[in-house]
Amino acid sequence: MTVSAAPEPTTARPGPSVASRAPPPRQARTPAGAFIGGAKGRLLPAHIPLRYFGAAVVYHLLAWLALAAGAAQWTEFGGGLGWPLASLHLITLGVLGMSVLGAGAQLLPVASRQAVTGWPLLTAIWWLYTPGVALLALGMGLARAPLVGAGALATTVALLAWAWVTGRNLRGARGMPGVVGHGWAALAALLLMLAAALALVAVWLGWPAPPRGTVLALHRVMAPYGFIGMLTLGLSYVLVPMFVLSDTPEERHQRVSLALLVLALVLAALATLGLARAWLLPAGLLAATAAVGLHLWLMAQAIRQGMRPLAGASGMLVRLGWCGLLGSLAVAWLVASGRPPPRAGLWFGLCLVGVWQLSFLLGMLQRIAPFLAAMHDGGGRRARTPSALTHEGALRLHCACHCAALLLLAIAITSGNRWVTLVAAGLGAAGAAAFGVFFAALVRRLRQGTATPRPPAPMRHGQPS
Ligand code: HEM
Missing domain, CATH: 1.20.120 (Four Helix Bundle (Hemerythrin (Met), subunit A))
Structure with a gap:
């Protein structure tokens, strides 16, 4: 295995020369870190990914609270408006959608080696998408179709605009087919x-x-x-x-x-x-x-x-996510073979959205956010490492609450007990609050670092050491 950080041009946009327009050599594998080289020149302003991630953190908490509001109906949920559907969409659009919008806008240009463009549009999209999701979820929770319609319209327009930005990024991609x-x-x-x-x-x-x-x-x-x-x-x-x-x-x-x-x-x-x-x-x-x-x-x-190992709370959540993906396929096979388990829809939703996508995404988010923050840190001074910006205790607490909440939801599906659902929602909310502490600490540490310039390194022989 070759592990190297391949040298990369640090210019934000490829120049007009023939050499820079030539496609990169065909490579079966990209060496580790190759796409990180020069990534600083392809970063969005920090507030763009962080505002998407911050909104995801808030919607995460709201999703568990909405589940608590719909705990009495959740184990019998089979579609239709109400708090269970609102909770589902606070997760899918509020947490998953919000995070992939922010992460995709930043990571695709980094991975495909091109300049980031259209960031004012990404800010505008956030301003449309964030209240749109809130309106949609509120309409679903209160079962008010006109509110659902208004929220759906705002959310759809925002997602289409994001699709346009992303399509442009994908068209200009160099490498990583x-x-x-x-x-x-x-x-x-x-x-x-x-x-x-x-x-x-x-x-x-x-x-x-x-x-x-x-x-x-x-x-x-x-x-x-x-x-x-x-x-x-x-x-x-x-x-x-x-x-x-x-x-x-x-x-x-x-x-x-x-x-x-x-x-x-x-x-x-x-x-x-x-x-x-x-x-x-x-x-x-x-x-x-x-x-x-x-x-x-x-x-x-x-x-x-x-x-490096994929360790810690993040590694655990990512692995749990992969188990959920397999679990969702297992439920789908049972349904397709005509032997669905009781409450198959709930099992399917739990494995797919809760165990796979939510666990996986939160596991990744707790690595991506400090990583991006560390790349923005420093501004000419010595930048801090991602782990120096991470509140490990909050992440450990979140991981424990998250896993316990998912386990309790599985017990609630088996037993049909609404109180178990309520306790699961409470634990999930506690975990979401802990995740919020992690995120708030990250932003605070980043701000402190930017606001208080560290003293320049001592001079040696006329050169900074
Ligand atoms: C503009 C975005 C979206 C809108 C307007 C929307 C709207 C809706 C509506 C109105 C329903 C209720 C269907 C019914 O029972 O009659 C529904 C169901 C559902 N939505 Fe969405 N949705 C959106 C995005 C998403 C996303 C991104 C996901 C997942 C990643 C998702 C997953 C689901 C699932 C799984 C159901 C079925 C719930 C069930 O009955 O078990 N939705 N959606």
Whole structure:
């Protein structure tokens, strides 16, 4: 294994010379840290990713509080407006969506070696998206269709604007075709997800719309597996090797996994539209299982070859997330084979959104946020390390509460007991508050560092040491 930080041009935008326009040499694997070299020249202003991450932290707490409000209905939830649906969307749009919007806007240009552009638009998107999600969740919780409609409109426009910015980033990408391919697939899924979501909102507004069951099924596949799933799986090829210091997995393996995932999504989408469901659904599941198997094998290889372990609370949450992904496929297989467990929808949602996406994303966020903050720290002075900006105690507390809350939710599904749901929501909220402490400490330490310039290093022989 070769581990090196390949030298990179630090200019923000490639110059017009022929040499700089030439495509980078074809490489099966990117050496560890290669895309980090020169990354400082491709950073968004710190307030952009941090405002997205900060909003995600707040929505995380609100999601658990909404679950507490809907604890009495949660174990019998089978769709429809109410606090359980509001809680679900505070997680999916508020935490997952918010974080991938911020992380994607920053990481895609870094990974694909191009200048970051359009940051005023990213600020405007945040100003539209953040209240849009709040309005949508409030409308869902209070079962007020017009509020749902207004929130959906704001959220959709913001997501479309973000898709435009991201599409531009992907078009200008140099290198990392596997990651870029996942990005394009996520954008396609985002469009289908939004179409299905707007059709669902039209149903609730009493407007003409396709049958609710069909669009709900399409939305259930395209939103978590398509939009959020494709982005998290694709960005994992950048993030996991970066954190464990290993080479990125081989491009052709990434592309095989991507092709299988796209096939699975297409087959599942056709099945939800009622086409040959009996064999398209198992065929899609087979493709998804193979793709996920390959992806996890690539991740395991990267971790094994890494110079640093994937340890601590973050490593635990990321691994828990991968177990949830496998768990969601296991539930889907049981449903497809005609032997669904009782409350299969809840099991599926818990594995997919709670255990996989939420755990994985919070595990990654607690590494990405200090990492980005450390890159912004210093400004000519000696920058602090990510761990110097991290409140480890708060993260350990969050991890314990998060795992306990998920375990209790599983017990609540099995027993149908609303009090267990309530305790789970309380523990989840305590964990979310601890995560908030971690984030507040990060921002405070970053601000302190920027506000109080450290004394210059002593001079030796006329040169700073
Ligand atoms: C503009 C964005 C979105 C809007 C307007 C929206 C709207 C809705 C609506 C109105 C429903 C209720 C369907 C019903 O029971 O009649 C629903 C269900 C659902 N949504 Fe979304 N959604 C959005 C984004 C997302 C995202 C990003 C995810 C996941 C990553 C997601 C996951 C789900 C799931 C899993 C359900 C099914 C809940 C169930 O019945 O089990 N949604 N959505």
